[in-house]
Amino acid sequence: MDFNYFVNGLTGFIWGLLSEWIVFTCIYLTLGLDFLSFRILPYAFKIVWGSLRQTFSPDEGQVGPLLNLMATSGAMFSIGNFTFLAGAILLAGPGVILWSCLSNFVGLAIHFTEAFLCAHYRIKNSRQEWVGGPMYYLLKKMPVGLKWLGGFFAVFMMLTMFAIGSLAQTHSTSHALNLVAHVPLTLSAVVIAIITSIVIAGGLLRISRFCLLLIPWSILLFILICLVYIGLHIDQLPAAFSLIYEDALKPQSAVGGVSSLLMAEGIRLGVFVNGAGLGRSVIIQSSASPGNPFYQACLSLVVSFIELLAVPLMAVVIVMSGSYLVSSDPVSIIGNSFDWGLQGSSWLFFLLAIPFALTTIVTYSFIGERCFEFIFHAKYRSVYRFLWIGSIVLSVFIPASSIAQLIALVVTLACLPNLLGLIILSPFFFKTVHASRQDFFRLNSEPSLPELS
Amino acid sequence: MMSVLLIVPAFNLFDATLAPLALAANHGPLSVPTVIALISSFFFGALIACKISLHVGVPSIFGVLILGVCINLELINEYLSPTMVEVLQSSSLALLLFYAGLSTSFSKLKGLVGFGLLLAVGGVIVSSLMFGSLIWLIAVSLHYFLPSLPALPLSVCFLVAACLGSTDASATMNVLGRVSGLVPQRVKCVLEFESSLNDPAAILFLSATTGVFIAMQEPNMMPLTLIAEQFQSFLRNVGSGILCGLILTYIAQYVLKGVLISRDQVLVLGMSIAMAAYGFTTLFGGSGFIAAFVTGCFLSNNIYDNPYLTKELIEHSLEPFSALMELMVFLLFGMLFDPSLLVLYWLPGLLAALVLMLLVRPISVILFRRFSPLTNRENALVCWCGLRGAVPLALVYIVLTELKSVTGLVGEELVVVQEYFQALVFMIVVLNLCIQGLTLPRYCQWLGFSPSSND
Incomplete structure (x- = not known):
């Protein structure tokens, strides 16, 4: 038996279970929150919008609300989202979009919970910076026999960050540049490494500013492009919707419960794209100000909701173009659908891919760094940064299939302890939220953040 | 009509x-x-x-x-x-497990939770493994001496043992009747806790055993893949069961808080929750019985601090219905059982029942004695208090449908094994209830429990 067989088997083994468990956990948390994760959305937007101009004392966190929002979006939006989306459509058909949207929608509760718990259990490290994340609440609140789950999570989260962040992003960006502009692979990898090293040397502040520079216009431009494409072919829109709908509800997926390929694939997509249950962007949020758990939960809701709207747009474009029927490679599917939208516009995709890839690399490096700090110590972070840069350069020499295998396995292993933690901590969480929601959730007045003791 | x-x-x-x-x-x-x-x-x-x-x-x-x-x-x-029998048995089993979950009280069992858990889960595993192999030995040796008795495959022996894994505390208390005042309170607590917790443990053991033997029937596949597949489905049973139980607990509490008009409707809610737990969870690929148990357990141990919900409210409303279900399981089993089978199979049944009472139960209790906070005298009492109740009988019909895929037998051979299986379980339950029931009060007095030792 070879190694590949083992890795694939293990991934399939855990995924078979996890895809259902994530949905159950999402439903459970949504019910436990009394659907607060949906009802609170308008207020969340209001609060986050209102906070953007405020300044907080540096004592509360390394970056303010605006930079926090940018860095979180940088971690949430990545070009990998779109390639995973194309890959899933390729594998399971267009119906996967509906299931992934549904799973992302109930998954809002998980984002809310994670962000809340992370902010609630954040601590100061030896450099007087706020640090937090699933590993901290796992370590602090799990029963005595299960405290090791925090370390387990941190190890696999760090590996996930290496796999998705440095390896996959650099790999696909450099290969795409090579394809479009014939840039040598090593050259693009070295350039990305240099940019990354400059940005991550400045810590979270410089990372967030870098995101502020790139993220807003990339997202807007991306949404605009998708809308323009859909607008140009508006006559095909009903057909695409009915295709998605019919494919999602075709008999083979309805029979056999949740475990059908289509739904499992949709949910897996939800986890990869939206990070539901993975707890990655919340690690950034817990270093930011203000430290109010409700605020961070709202911000997490806002970002995931924007993503929830943006990703299906791309999916609709792919389905309308029908490019998933002709090509068998995720990147060329997206490129082809851009070409379909407007002849000869596939370069736009590669132009957009670069800022998304860069922000993902730097924000993921920060997330991985926090996990590294948790496992070792804050004083060794230069070792970690060196490893990160090294892996960027090396990534072009690793075959894409190995990277994909690695990603699938480590994401799964990072997800498991976090889910368990969320379920075990849920009674405490529900109690805290419901105790203070009266202050927060008033229908007829200006929302205000409750203070937790 | x-x-x-x-x-x-x-x-x-x-x-x-x-x-x-x-x-x-x-x-x-x-x-x-x-x-x-x-x-x-x-x-x-x-x-x-x-x-x-x-x-x-x-x-x-x-x-x-x-x-x-x-x-x-x-x-x-x-x-x-x-189909009708299966519907009846499954729904009553779901309700019995829901009720078992409701009556599992972690708070009442101060300091004994660990031992109770060990006795329930470890006891089921140890005693089922031991009992299964012993039944196999009995069946094989009887087949050797009396060729008219068929040899029973090892898989069926383990299924019999797994079916009989769960004990019934209410039957024990029922027998103790007059002398129940003599039994120390903590022994009662341990027995009740064990009996409610070993229902799901027995069902899980049963599904694991079934999985292993089904896997062994397929010669083409790699053993590792098969074991992994069965292990995955086992984990899915447990995990999805618990998660669905959590979801249903929340729905039940919502209905209890906001929908119910009067307290009389609690029975309807309890029934529908138990059956929803079984039905929906099984549809979604989990173990419905585990979900029913978990729902009951969380509802009664009240993880949400809900003032509207008292454990007693549901428990008391459901009690008559649970009694009816239990009664029905026994009545139905008796009605469907063909007594003429006993002519052929009384001897293995008798031997297996004796082995269960005299060897398996005492050994499994003694094995965990090290961890037991009870005195030796109390442990000796626990040894003899392993009365089997409704759950084994209700499980029989669920297992009967799976015997075909577990043993790989067809036609006449399958019918023989099914009859043997039913007769064994029937004999064991009847003898167990009869012998232990009749002797328990005297045994209790013989051990020297007096009202003064009651703490």
């Missing part, structure tokens, strides 16, 4: 039993009033049987079982379709 159905409180039972009989009414001599009169007399008979058996000193359900065997109407056997 509909109005008649509405009057009957336990509509589930009656609806299910009436439907096939109503069919008979169209074809045969039975009219609807006859059927209803018959059913009512069954229940009257069951009540009388309970009284008589308690008077004799055996658990009340024993009488019901025997009554069922005595009725054994050919007609009913003919018109009770296998």
